[in-house]
Amino acid sequence: MSEIAPHSSAKHQLDVRALDDYLRRHIEGYAGRPTLKALTGGQSNPTFLVEAGGARYVLRKRPAGALLPSAHAVDREHRVMTALRDTDVPVPRTLCLCEDPAVLGTAFYVMSYVDGRVLWDPRLPSFEPQGRAAMYEEISRVMAALHRVDPAAVGLADFGRAGGYLQRQIGRWSKQYRASETQPIDAMHRLIEWLPRHAPPESGTSIVHGDFRLDNLIFHPTQPRVLAVLDWELSTLGDPLVDFAYHVLAWHIRPQDFRGMAGEDLQALGIPSAEAYVRRYCERVGRAAIAQEAWEFYIVFNLFRLAAIFQGIAKRAQDGTAASADARETGQRARATAEMAWERVQRHAAS
Numbered sequence: 001m002s003e004i005a006p007h008s009s010a011k012h013q014l015d016v017r018a019l020d021d022y023l024r025r026h027i028e029g030y031a032g033r034p035t036l037k038a039l040t041g042g043q044s045n046p047t048f049l050v051e052a053g054g055a056r057y058v059l060r061k062r063p064a065g066a067l068l069p070s071a072h073a074v075d076r077e078h079r080v081m082t083a084l085r086d087t088d089v090p091v092p093r094t095l096c097l098c099e100d101p102a103v104l105g106t107a108f109y110v111m112s113y114v115d116g117r118v119l120w121d122p123r124l125p126s127f128e129p130q131g132r133a134a135m136y137e138e139i140s141r142v143m144a145a146l147h148r149v150d151p152a153a154v155g156l157a158d159f160g161r162a163g164g165y166l167q168r169q170i171g172r173w174s175k176q177y178r179a180s181e182t183q184p185i186d187a188m189h190r191l192i193e194w195l196p197r198h199a200p201p202e203s204g205t206s207i208v209h210g211d212f213r214l215d216n217l218i219f220h221p222t223q224p225r226v227l228a229v230l231d232w233e234l235s236t237l238g239d240p241l242v243d244f245a246y247h248v249l250a251w252h253i254r255p256q257d258f259r260g261m262a263g264e265d266l267q268a269l270g271i272p273s274a275e276a277y278v279r280r281y282c283e284r285v286g287r288a289a290i291a292q293e294a295w296e297f298y299i300v301f302n303l304f305r306l307a308a309i310f311q312g313i314a315k316r317a318q319d320g321t322a323a324s325a326d327a328r329e330t331g332q333r334a335r336a337t338a339e340m341a342w343e344r345v346q347r348h349a350a351s
Helices: 016-026 074-083 129-148 165-180 186-198 240-251 274-285 292-319 327-331 334-350
Strands: 035-038 047-052 055-061 094-098 108-112 206-208 217-219 226-229 236-238
Touching: 016 047, 016 094, 055 074, 074 094, 074 108, 129 206, 129 217, 129 226, 129 240, 129 274, 165 186, 165 236, 165 240, 165 292, 186 292, 186 334, 206 240, 236 240, 240 274, 240 292, 292 334
Parallel strands: none
Antiparallel strands: 035 047, 047 055, 055 108, 094 108, 206 236, 217 226
16 A cells, blocks of 8 residues: 555545656656645645655645646746746746646656745744844845846747737636636626726736746745745736736735735835835836836736635635645635725726
């Protein structure tokens, strides 16, 4: 009988012997006899720390069970991180991709382990003001570096369709929401009708991360330096301003809502205002100021998208396929986030 690595959910347990046999054949220098530990934090794809022969690796795999279309794309994560290896965007080193479900039940890949800090609270409570300012300057640098990469130069010219990104995203997340709806949310249905009619023209095309948040970055243990950007499953080619606006949601969401900092005294904290942060990004990528009407739309769309993501987590929690133990609590934020988005629409229309 094969040894099984434990996980908080029985659906995500791994056959260690099958994994050991596969890694011996596909990773140079792999010593064998691995021990596995489930890593917490990810809501989507089960992630494990693999230790073998004094070396550490990270394994990330698709969850088992029925999944939403195009979700949990570990193959895309592997491809984009491999492509970005020699750019100014810091990523872990990818080591192997297995798309054969006979090995561990679903597709998975293995990457190098990056030792550093993962920070969850955008207010950075353990830092002094000067340290917070340095951290946000570095985060801005990394996001701008990603959007400056030429997709064709790194072999990603076919990583997504050119043009029409925003309309496809609206359609995709509308479908994802409908496929995962557990209870009707009126604000979501209103947004699904409103968004396609008010989308601004495309601002350009670049590689977009799709989930660029503080907790998807690994920082140097002591320096304000990003060592790796993680969680690339939503990456594609698309409008960089849509990607950037999702990142800036932290300035528009309160801490009690979901890892935000709206309402905080940012000046006292040493954190740039949303306006200053947007200006700095535009300077880095050589872009003129963003039209206010378009920027407001990007924020509303990304709140809608976040609500759809929360709803997907709620559905997976209901179905028992969620990777994170706190998935049910996270999923309950869908309604409040959707209502926040629709309130912005109404408030902006009234002004």
